[in-house]
Amino acid sequence: MGGNVLNNFTIYVGCVPRTHCLVGLIACLWAVGITPYKVVREKGELMIETLLPGVQHLQNIHPLLVHFPIAFLVGATLFYFLAWIFRSNSLATSAFLILILGIISAAAAVGTGLYAEEGVMVSPSVREHLLETHEQFMLVTLGLTVFLTVWALMARPFPKKGRWLFLILFLVLLGIMTVGADNGARMVYDYNAGGNACSQPIEFTK
Numbered sequence: 001m002g003g004n005v006l007n008n009f010t011i012y013v014g015c016v017p018r019t020h021c022l023v024g025l026i027a028c029l030w031a032v033g034i035t036p037y038k039v040v041r042e043k044g045e046l047m048i049e050t051l052l053p054g055v056q057h058l059q060n061i062h063p064l065l066v067h068f069p070i071a072f073l074v075g076a077t078l079f080y081f082l083a084w085i086f087r088s089n090s091l092a093t094s095a096f097l098i099l100i101l102g103i104i105s106a107a108a109a110v111g112t113g114l115y116a117e118e119g120v121m122v123s124p125s126v127r128e129h130l131l132e133t134h135e136q137f138m139l140v141t142l143g144l145t146v147f148l149t150v151w152a153l154m155a156r157p158f159p160k161k162g163r164w165l166f167l168i169l170f171l172v173l174l175g176i177m178t179v180g181a182d183n184g185a186r187m188v189y190d191y192n193a194g195g196n197a198c199s200q201p202i203e204f205t206k
């Protein structure tokens with residue numbers, strides 16, 4: 001059908017090559033305001049609206065990514081402890097690979113969090129009490145993850161020297177990440193950060 005229209009169009013304009021017709025057609029559509037960007041954007045929005053109606057309400061993509069570092073860093077800790085208990089090299093290799101996924105996803109979560117920070121709709125008091133604390137805890141989480149990953153890389157997959165400290169630091173990491181994530185969740189569930197269920201801003205109470 002589309003081919004026929006193009007063929008007829010080609011004959012009509014006097015055997016101009018098909019590619020030229022296509023370029024001309026795009027130029028005409030562009031002139032009346034139908035740009036490829038607009039078409040792709042509108043189609044994309046329609047697809048998201050139909051397939052993932054929850055996603056269209058997001059103010060930013062941070063909430064889509066945050067569960068990955070939490071899962072991978074908990075997983076890496078668990079596998080390193082299992083590798084230590086069962087003295088297993090394959091469990092240690094698995095732990096190391098999960099840690100690599102953990103650092104990649106933590107960097108992505110921090111990047112999207114920093115991007116979300118300025119635009120997210122929260123009152124200055126919530127920003128001060130929860131958002132800033134969340135940010136600090138999560139930056140420390142990333143810093144500690146980088147430190148542990150570099151250590152694990154230098155003595156792949158499971159450092160022998162200082163193993164106790166290595167394992168204890170993983171527990172510290174989980175503690176810091178959990179408290180930080182709890183602050184993030186409080187922003188969302190207590191103060192509607194990034195949501196549109198009720199009006200903003202809600203002042204911090206406790």
Ligand code: HEM
Nearest residue numbers: 062063066109110113114116117120135138184185193194
């Ligand atoms: C490892 C890094 C991080 C993790 C695991 C993390 C985790 C979380 C979690 C669990 C929530 C609650 C989301 C929900 O329940 O829907 C949240 C929300 C939020 N976080 Fe983070 N976060 C990280 C880094 C950051 C950083 C560095 C910032 C910068 C300030 C930040 C800013 C925010 C904001 C603004 C929200 C409110 C929801 C929204 O994005 O609209 N996060 N975060």
